[in-house]
Amino acid sequence: MNQTPPPAGGAVDPQLLEILVCPVTKKPLRYDRDRGELISDAAGLAYPVRDGIPIMLPDQARKLP
Template sequence: MTDDTPPRPAPHAYDRRMLEALVCPATRAPLRYDAARQELVSRAAHLAYPIRDGIPIMLVDEARDID
């Protein structure tokens, strides 16, 4: 018996089109995905939005200041 189930994406694998659709809630500027830190970075706002359990947390109060 063979399994014809299509392969599942790796945990927390992101569709590039989905990421490109997200913008910074503070500035509406594009975001850059930082895979190593699991963050979406807004250079315009100098903020990094965390990704927790595969879900981007798009709240300014939850973002980390970056320089």
């Protein structure tokens, strides 16, 4: 069987994704399933998702180029 691997950070509840916003800008986030990150285009930050739990701490976010 050909199964796709799970997302890098684990699956995130779609209902949770609908209500989460960037803690810095309060703007919506987009989910990058391949990298397992929540992306804030407004802040230029990528918040990691670990075991399906978004880590919404700015000091834990990766700065986007």
